[in-house]
Amino acid sequence: MIDLLATRGYFLVAFLLMGVGTYMLIGSPNLIKKVIGMNVFQTGIFLFFITSAFVEGASPPLLSAPEPYVSPLPHVLILTAIVVGVSLTAVALGLIVRIYDEYGSLRESEIREVAADE
């Protein structure tokens, strides 16, 4: 177990972040915090990809640097995924602004009450 923690620490942290994010997403009654939770969850996945690219003692993937190289592909993939994540956050926050205008609250329970009265 200790050995696992020592050698796979980065993966553990990545999955811990995913867990924290999911918990926030489900548990928090505040819409903004839900979106933050979603971001933390995605960040966990990003770090998981980046960690997988790491090679012990390797240099950056430049022809001028000596071998071995770290894998550049996950970095490129995650760059795309980060852009997607930013757009998602933007759309989510835009929707939350509209919801706040309409219901005057960011708490799920209060919004539900106002919606039920309609």
Add this chain to the structure above:
Amino acid sequence: MSSLPALLVAAPLLGSVLALLAGLVRSKTGWPVALVTAAVQVVGAGVLASRAFDSTVSYVVGGFTAPFGIELVVDGLSATIALLVAVVSLAVLAYSRAAGPRTNAFYAVYLLLVAGLTGMSITGDVFNMYVFLEITGLAAYALVASGEGGRSARAALKYLIVGTIGASLFLLGIGYAFIATGTLNMADLSTQLAAVGYTEPLVQAAFALLVVGLFVKVAVFPLHAWQPDAYAGSPDSVSALISALVSTVAAYALIRIVFTVFTVEFLQANPAARSLLVAGAVVSIVFGSVLAVSQTEIKRMLAYSSVSQFGLVVGAIAVANETALIGATIHLVGHAVMKGGLFLTAGLIATATGARTVDEYEGLIQRHPLGAGVFGLLALAMVGVPPAVGFVGKWYIALGAVEASAWPLAVVILLSTLLTLAYFARILERMFFRDASEEPRSSERPAASDGGVAVDGVSVGMIGVVVAAALAAVVLGTLAFEYGQLLEPTVQALLS
């Protein structure tokens, strides 16, 4: 013309930007731009489909040869879905001209959705598929939110959060598969995964994450929670478009992932993987129907009906033989036509009479004979009355399950016809055999998700599309057996 697959994704993207730019010059110019783009899309997809059935068309993006670069691969199955996307989006445009929403931004996002869906159906690269999945998702969230009032915004936010979790799990699954093999190209992945070994935990976990991620997008019970709110909360033209296409293309992606990337041998090596699919199918069919029976709002009932119908498709994937997969494809196309048509008809009826709940449909045949007739016809097609397309799809899937001796699944599939009848019979009986108990109570219920049209604002385009959908549901049924034979080589290649 060899770059046709790439153009098929580029055209709606270009149209989307044009629609937005045209809005700067003059407002309400989005519709003609979208119409031209969708017409071009139909022609392009048609030409591509005419070639893809003979031999697989592939296109290397940017000159980076596969497996290093991104590859677009079009076989009979993907061409069918791409053509379906093009045709349905053109048809819904004819409806939305009068029904709205009419802003240029709406049509820009509309075309973005078409681009995302087309990309998902023709890509041959898993990460590329993730990107298109997210483009589709983002466009769909924005479209759901295009309705007025808080309801659509809340539905869209819920859809966004649940959909993002699904897409993120899909991405995580790609990560697992990538770590196991070091490649992202679908064809290459399938050989590399076989080399790694199908019983490796890493490969199994990749499968589970990819499938569960797509289950969210397909809206398989119990991951369907976003779907009824999203369908019921959005404007009528949007609910038709999304119900007809978004889940359909996600189900297509599931077929691709299961059969092109993981192959049938993987399912044979891992009984648990097949059990996951069977469980998803059975639970969806049964609970989707039960929930549909208990709804009072028409659009929510239709949404739960989708949960149950996609259970059938997932069931066909679990059966994994030729007959069932042909059935799955026919049912995907048939469901898109019928469910899109039903949502449009529900919108038409709501626009003409204000009726939006099951009880308000009482005696509809007297108040709006055309709407009631078309709704009844499409509902019967959905139940699976021959010769409609709903019958052919279910027939193939059930036959496939029997051929594979998957008896529990076969029973549930046959049962699903009865369950479908259970929720549509409620409406049929109210529409045709009861008198309206009182004046329509439309004034009590403000049409929350309406695009802001006058109550009698039914246009020729709206009626035309709705009637065309009903005709297509019947005509496609007669063509479906021939189409099944045409698709056979594609499916054989998929299963080998």
